[in-house]
Every structure is written in C-alpha cells, then in structure tokens.
Amino acid sequence: MTSSEKAKAKKEFEDVFLTLAEEFLATVRSRSFPNESVEWIKKSLYHNIPGGKMNRGLSVIDTLEILKDGKVSSEELFKARILGWCVELLQAFFLVADDMMDASITRRGNPCWYKMEGVNMIAINDCLIIESAIYFFLKKYFRQDPYYVDLLELFHDVTLETEFGQLLDLITAPEDNVDLNKFSMEKYKFIVKYKTAFYSFYLPVALAMHMAGIKEPTAFKQALDILLPLGEYFQIQDDYLDCFGLPEVIGKIGTDIEDNKCSWLINQALLVATPEQRKLLDENYGKKNPENVSVVKEIFKQLCIEEKYKKYEEESFTYLSGLISQLDESFLKKEVFNSFMNKIYKRTK
Structure with a gap:
C-alpha cells in the first residue's frame, strides 16, 4: 500500500468516527438529558478517542482485507471500521483510567482528560461511558450477525x-x-x-x-x-x-x-x-x-x-x-x- 493509499484509508477510517460519535450523542439526547451533559460527553469523546496512531483500529480492516484477498464489500468494510473504532474505544477507556492511576500529565500531546479544567475524578465515570459505547455499537450493527x-x-x-x-x-x-x-x-x-x-x-x-x-x-x-x-x-x-x-x-x-x-x-x-x-x-x-x-x-x-x-x-x-x-x-x-x-x-x- 502506497503512502497516499494509507492516508486515504486512514481518512476514511477517521470519517467513520464522526458518524459513530454523532450516533452515540443522539442516543444521549433521546433521553432528554440537559444539554450540558450532552456537551460534556461530546467533549470527552473527541478529546479521548481520536488523535492517536489508530494502529489497533486500522489493523482490523487490514487483517480482514488480507484474509479475504481484498474482496471486501463496502458494507463489510464499514462494519470492519466500526469494529476498529470499538478497539479504539477500548483503548481510550484504558488510557483515561491509566492516566489517573499513574498521575500522568500529557497524552498524545494534550493534557490528560482528568487534568482538563473541571474534570478531575469525573473522568472515572467518563471512561466507563466510553467502555459502554463499545457495546452500544456492537448491538446496533452486529446483533443480527x-x-x-x-x-x-x-x-x-x-x-x-x-x-x-x-x-x-x-x-x-x-x-x-x-x-x-x-x-x-x-x-x-x-x-x-x-x-x-x-x-x-x-x-x-x-x-x-x-x-x-x-x-x-x-x-x-x-x-x-x-x-x-x-x-x-x-x-x-x-x-x-x-x-x-x-x-x-x-x-x-x-x-x-x-x-x-x-x-x-x-x-x-x-x-x-x-x-x-x-x-x-x-x-x-x-x-x-x-x-x-x-x-x-x-x-x-x-x-x-x-x-x-x-x-x-x-x-x-x-x-x-x-x-x-x-x-x-x-x-x-x-x-x-x-x-x-x-x-x-x-x-x-
């Protein structure tokens, strides 16, 4: 895969995150929660999940394409990207918790989530929400599989x-x-x-x-x-x-x-x-x-x-x-x- 092909694959993967984040926020809004809680979750998702190398998530797609000799339908590709983001969600869940346990200062060039103004130990609940998002997406997209x-x-x-x-x-x-x-x-x-x-x-x-x-x-x-x-x-x-x-x-x-x-x-x-x-x-x-x-x-x-x-x-x-x-x-x-x-x-x- 050329560097331009890799960049294209990464961009397509990143675009799926935007879709998934909005879907998750929509289910929060459906509960008629105050807007401040929706905005809090949105800030947590965008701070903690994208921005890394994404090698774990991209590996799901790469592996599927290898196993199927490149014969992957657009639907399969989309679902593989969802599973890739589920891995990235798991990673984010671990990292938010790990940074608190280690009293770390920065993560991916930014302050750790718990170090952000006003967050502190609320980050414990935020990382649990991130973990729960995994099962929200698995149920939404794979329940019939x-x-x-x-x-x-x-x-x-x-x-x-x-x-x-x-x-x-x-x-x-x-x-x-x-x-x-x-x-x-x-x-x-x-x-x-x-x-x-x-x-x-x-x-x-x-x-x-x-x-x-x-x-x-x-x-x-x-x-x-x-x-x-x-x-x-x-x-x-x-x-x-x-x-x-x-x-x-x-x-x-x-x-x-x-x-x-x-x-x-x-x-x-x-x-x-x-x-x-x-x-x-x-x-x-x-x-x-x-x-x-x-x-x-x-x-x-x-x-x-x-x-x-x-x-x-x-x-x-x-x-x-x-x-x-x-x-x-x-x-x-x-x-x-x-x-x-x-x-x-x-x-x-």
Whole structure:
C-alpha cells in the first residue's frame, strides 16, 4: 500500500468516527438529558478517542482485507471500521483510567482528560461511558450477525485479561511504596502479556477472523501464539521510548521512572547493576523529582541499557520472523502478521 493509499484509508477510517460519535450523542439526547451533559460527553469523546496512531483500529480492516484477498464489500468494510473504532474505544477507556492511576500529565500531546479544567475524578465515570459505547455499537450493527456473541465474549474476555495485567502492574509497583525487590523479568512478562498484548494485538486480528467466518479454534490459537510475543516486543519498545524517546515525537512525557513502573529497562538494570548502582537505584527510582530521574537515567547509560535494547530488538525481529515463517497457512496468512511487524519494527513513537 502506497503512502497516499494509507492516508486515504486512514481518512476514511477517521470519517467513520464522526458518524459513530454523532450516533452515540443522539442516543444521549433521546433521553432528554440537559444539554450540558450532552456537551460534556461530546467533549470527552473527541478529546479521548481520536488523535492517536489508530494502529489497533486500522489493523482490523487490514487483517480482514488480507484474509479475504481484498474482496471486501463496502458494507463489510464499514462494519470492519466500526469494529476498529470499538478497539479504539477500548483503548481510550484504558488510557483515561491509566492516566489517573499513574498521575500522568500529557497524552498524545494534550493534557490528560482528568487534568482538563473541571474534570478531575469525573473522568472515572467518563471512561466507563466510553467502555459502554463499545457495546452500544456492537448491538446496533452486529446483533443480527451469527458471530455477534463471539464479538461480545471477545471484548469481555480481552478486557478482563487487560485488567488482570493492570492489577499486577499496580501491586508490583505501587507509587507510594518503592521496592525494587518485587521486580523481576518473569513478573514483567506476565504484566506485558496481559496488560498490552491481548487487546493491542490479538483483539484486532480475532475480530477480523470472526468477520471473515473463521471458526476453527486452532486458527485462533495460532494467532495467539504469534501475537502475544509480538505484543511483548511492542511493549518493550514502549518502555524504551518512554525513557529515550523525544516527547515531541512520542506525544507524551515519559513517566515510567517517576511512577515506579516495573519496566523492561529497570529489570535489565537490576540484572547487572553493581551494589553501588543498585543502592542508587533503590534511593532514586520512583521519585517525582527530576534530579532523582536524572540519576536513574545516568545509571541506565552506565549499564548500556540503550545498547541492550537495540540488541534485543534485532533478536526479537529474527525470532518473530521465524515464528511467522513456520505458520501453517490453512486458516491464516503470514501476511497478517508481517503487516504488524512492518508497522512496529524500529518505530520511533
């Protein structure tokens, strides 16, 4: 797909959001709610949902087109875009809540929703409304489809898996009780698998598989076996960019160090730190002061964590490419997974 074709596909996807947002607001108005509540929901929707890279949502469409050899009707394409926006709604629901839990400042180059004037903890209810919108659209557009229940179960299951991952993340690394002894690569991989990989990688592909009429459990297992490691690779990239990426490029100010996150970087550092370096990490990790953050980053530099990441990236690319090359294409196509690799390999934001 050429850059102009990608831009056109993205624009067509974005246009569907405008339709869906107005449909959702119409159902709010139908309840005769005061206009101020309608305007509040509208502001929340437009602040929190569009504006990202939209890779998760677009992946539903891309996957369906690959599975159906490009023979997708205009109706199927529209419905795939709706499912793509349902994934983006799920992402927005998680991010609004996550930003509050992490006390984050910016998201996608703008203030986090709860940081907007007058919002504060009302954002809790707003993120629940965003989640409910998913099921509003699934019911409206897919209730008559034979795979409707499959879609419902998939969204519910993936949401639960993600919430399990978020819980382990929060109890492993509470901001008010820094204890690096709680960290380990084993815990890190569990967090990544459940918090990120299921909804960011498996969900878009599984949605397209249901639309394409794939029913064989083996096919979904094959997808899971490749997409979960892909998700781990993606999250490790995210951890790297949080520390070493430029805020003006990644669209946010990284706060993993301040937030006492059980990230790939700190776990790598703990494996090789000297007793003196470990003492400094214990004293400075999870502190909000920029001076403490600078100490941690300096230790990362001393331990060549950035170089370790670049080595990991190449090794992961080789490993994942091997998994994809071994895929039995009876139900799925290698191109589905190669398209993901092409989107994330050596990304900068």
